[in-house]
Amino acid sequence: MKAFFDTSVLVPVFxxxxxxxxxxxxxxxxxxxxxxCCGAHTLAEIYSTLTRMPGKYRVTADQAMLFVGSxxxxxxxxxxxxxEYATALDFWSQAGVTGGTIYDALLASCALKAExxxxxxxxxxxxxxxxxxVESRLNQPPSRSV
Numbered sequence: 477m478k479a480f481f482d483t484s485v486l487v488p489v490f491x492x493x494x495x496x497x498x499x500x501x502x503x504x505x506x507x508x509x510x511x512x513c514c515g516a517h518t519l520a521e522i523y524s525t526l527t528r529m530p531g532k533y534r535v536t537a538d539q540a541m542l543f544v545g546s547x548x549x550x551x552x553x554x555x556x557x558x559x560e561y562a563t564a565l566d567f568w569s570q571a572g573v574t575g576g577t578i579y580d581a582l583l584a585s586c587a588l589k590a591e592x593x594x595x596x597x598x599x600x601x602x603x604x605x606x607x608x609x610v611e612s613r614l615n616q617p618p619s620r621s622v
Contacts, residue, residue, distance in 0.1 A: 482580075490546075513587075560589065
């Protein structure tokens with residue numbers, strides 16, 4: 477797998493006036509299921525984010541599911557099995573990961589499972605400290621217009 481997308485890259489794809497929309501959309505459209513993926517948990521994060529945004533940015537559950545459907549059409553979904561999940565929790569706890577960082581660490585585990593060459597995020601700091609195998613793959617989407 478060439479690319480792994482985290483939630484911070486996927487949400488701006490659906491908001492035309494988001495500061496990262498152009499770069500996120502351009503990157504999203506460069507890939508297909510054959511060469512890009514996201515974690516299964518990312519689908520829930522997209523849904524949660526879109527349906528809790530403030531004011532005019534909040535979408536209905538049905539609209540959020542349309543956006544989730546767009547992700548499902550374009551990206552492969554990577555999930556950890558129950559055994560992989562338990563192993564990852566143990567690994568990350570032994571590595572000193574605590575609190576909410578575990579969620580990003582589990583997404584990193586999905587990226588590593590997919591053998592993603594690059595992990596795209598606008599929140600690189602969330603992945604710092606997760607080791608060379610993760611940090612060496614981290615990238616923000618290139619800035620460019622659609």
